Amino acid sequence: MRLGFLRTIQWKVVVMYMLLILLAMQFIGAYFAREVESYYTNNFSETLNTQGTLLAANVERYFRAARDGKDQSQEDKAGIDNLVYSLVKTGDVQIIDQNGKVISTNRNDKSIIGQRTTQSEVxxxxxxxxxxxxxxxxxxxxxxKVLAVPVKGDNIIYGAVYMVASMEGMYVTIRKIINILATGTGIALLFTAGLGVVLARTITTPVKAMTRQAKAVAEGDFDRAVKVYSGDEIGQLGVAFNHMTIRLREAILQQEEEREKLAGILSNMSDGVIAADRHGQIILMNPSAEDMLQTKMTDVVTAGKTLHDVLRLPPEDEMPLFAEEPLLIEMMLANREIVMLSVNFTPLQQNSGKKGGIIAVLQDVTEQQRLEQQRREFVANVSHELRTPLTTIKSYVEALVDGAVDDAELSNRFLRVTMTETERMIRLVNDLLQLSRFDSQGIRLHKKEIDIGRLLKYAADRFAMQSEQQGISFALEIPKEVPHVLADPDVLNQVLDNLISNAIKYTPEGGAIQLGLSLNWQQKRIYVSISDTGIGIPKRDLKRIFERFYRVDKARSRSQGGTGLGLAIARELVHAHGGEIAIESEWNEGTTVTFWISFEKRGEGR
Structure with a gap:
């Protein structure tokens, strides 16, 4: 009873208007407060990091002089102190040598100089x-805010800069800004309340008049008209109400027209629609559903098939249809094609509340499921590829921490392994970033007219020594006349590097690699092929060899530093030139990778 005033539209509009403003201001306030805090925090951190980096860079030369055998003079120590006082205006600063001892600070308490610091950041x-x-x-x-910056040069750690700066001044400023925003919110709410009352009255007065007229129309009086007070939406509603009374007599004809429209919509929908009666027998299928299920509505209706028969579902008592999530169905069609269908079931209710039938809406999600499976495999592959080197690095670092660092030979071997695994991860991340740029931004080519024969000779020279060291013969075959092509030389070099390095990687000692070039003057294409006598690829793997992270011999690929992305990158780069790439291989006999790009007959060839 105390909230009885809310039964009127006028006060509902006022309260709703105020609540919307309050809610909007709350969201705006929360977002504004978060952004202000983020701005000040980031600015504070950037300033502190800049000071720390600058101080470390300037202090490094003093440490380097000490490491070169020069004793630090009083002038050097005074120089470090001057840097500390001149470069850092706020907060405490300590300069720490490589042994963890404090050699300079801007604190008034100088007793810490010469003491060993125990801070974990240091x-x-x-x-x-x-x-x-x-x-x-x-x-x-x-x-x-605590910051520790290493002082290093030429891969040598000379010491560290340790900084501690108070953030309370920043948070005081943030609170003042938030208080100003809260005050503005209160003023806006008071203004909104007054304005809401005025606006609500302009709405409720004509609504009350239309309510009285609606009652008259419900009693069969179609001769009265609603008085229109204005030309706004409420006035337009009054005009529409008057027009409705005229159109009521034509309702039956309109209903028939709407039924025809619905039939047209169903015929042109991209989603499949199946309607069944309360016994489950199908009474309607649109053309999209017929295409998805490879069947005809006339055949289904004539045969008296049910929804469960057509969609090949278990009995309803074993699997309820009306679930919150769409039902995913895998089906083999008459042409032996397997499709994945997402089906939404909607019950039709009669006026009595009883079940009147079922509407099933079908969507072909075969391609979506395939892409989702590829996404899951991609994430799993990336996780596995990163976890393996990280586990190795962690194991060797733990061994070094446990005492292996004291053994020079053993520690050097551990560090070399750690460096190798780190470089492997860097290659993997670089390849992933390159593919990500291809997917999001496309491939930007800097095309110019180049001599592709000379490009192949350059590639052969780059890999000649590596193949010779591994006991592999390397041959280059180029015709005398080779036209110039319009292409990006850096991109083509990357394609050749990926393909030739793969050939060397999987060709045993005593094998042979041939880099060849051929021409198709009729189609205006230049074909480049890389053939080897290596381990080859099984037939079953050829169709997936260009997929990201797909490798035939995973153990061998990892041992030689492969990421499984080289062929995928090569294919993207060749496609960017409008060409194609293909691979032919026989297990234990060898592999030939061929790609082509187009050329125009221009100028004289070599």
Whole structure:
């Protein structure tokens, strides 16, 4: 009873209007507060990082002089102190040598100079990694930003710069801005309440008049008309109401027209629609459903087939149809094609509330499911490829931490393995980034007229020594007359590098590789082929060999540093030139990869 005033439209509009404004201001306020805090925090961190980096860069020359055997003079120590005071305006700064001892600070308390620091951030920085964190200062209770920057040069860690800066001033500024926003929100709500009352009255007055007229129309009085107060939406509603009374007599004809329209919509829908009666027997199928199921509505209706028969579903008591999620069905059609259908079932209710029938809406999601499967395989492959080197690196680093670092020979071997695995991950990430750019931005080519014969000779020269070291003969076959082509030389070099390195990688000692070029003057194509006498590829794997991360011999590929992305990248680059790439292979006999690009007959060839 206390909220009885909300039964009127006028106050509902006022309250709703205020709530919408309040909700909008809350969202805006929350977003604004988050963005302000993010801006100030990022600005604070960038400033602190800039100061730390600049200070580390300037202090490095003093440490380098000490490492070269020069004793640090009082002038050097004074120079470091001057840098600390001149480059850092706020916060505490400590300059720490490679042994973890403090050699300079801007704090008034100089007793810490010469003492060994135990801060975890400094420990990480002395290992060569920048480290930062947020914490509460136990002395003041303020939030502070901690930054440790390694001082290094020529891959040598000389020491670290340790900085602690208070963030309380920043948060005070943020709170003031939020308070201003809250005050503005309160003023806006008061103004909104007054404006809402005025607006609500302009709506409720004509609505009450239309309510009285609606009651008269319900009693059969079609001769009265609603008084139109204005030309706005409410006035237009009054005009529409008057027009409705005229159109009621034509309702039966309109209903028939709408039924014909519905039949036209069903015939032109891309989704399949099947209607069944309450017994499940099909009474309607649109053309899209006929195409998806490779059947005809007349045959289904004549045979008296049910929805379960056509979609090949279990009995309804075993599998309920009306679920929140669409039902995914895999079917083999009459032409032996397997399709995946997403089916939504909607019950039709009669006026009495009883079940009147079922509407099934079908969508062909075969391609979507295939892409989803490829996505899952891609994520699994990336995770596996990254996990293997990371596990190796972790194992060797743990061994070094446990004491292997004291053994020079063993530690060097561990570090070389760690470096090899790191380079492998870098190659993988670079290949992934390149493919990602292809997918999102396309491939930008810088085409110019080039001599592709000379390009192949250059590629052969690059790999001649590597193949000779592995005991593999390398041959180059180029015709005398080769036309120039309009292409990106850097991109073609990358394609050749990927294909030739694969040939060398999978060709055993004593094998042979041939890089050849041929011409098709009629089709204006230049064919480049790379043939080897390596281990070859099984027939079953040829159709998937250009997929990302697909490798025939995974163990061998990983041992030789392969990422499984080289052929995928090569195919994208060849397609960008309007060409095609293909592969032919016999297991244990060899492989031939061929790609072509078009050329125009111009100028004189070589």
């Amino acid at each position: 420990t990480v920085a002395l290992l060569g990694t920048r480290n930062e964190s947020l914490r509460i200062d136990p002395r003041t209770g303020e939030r502070v």
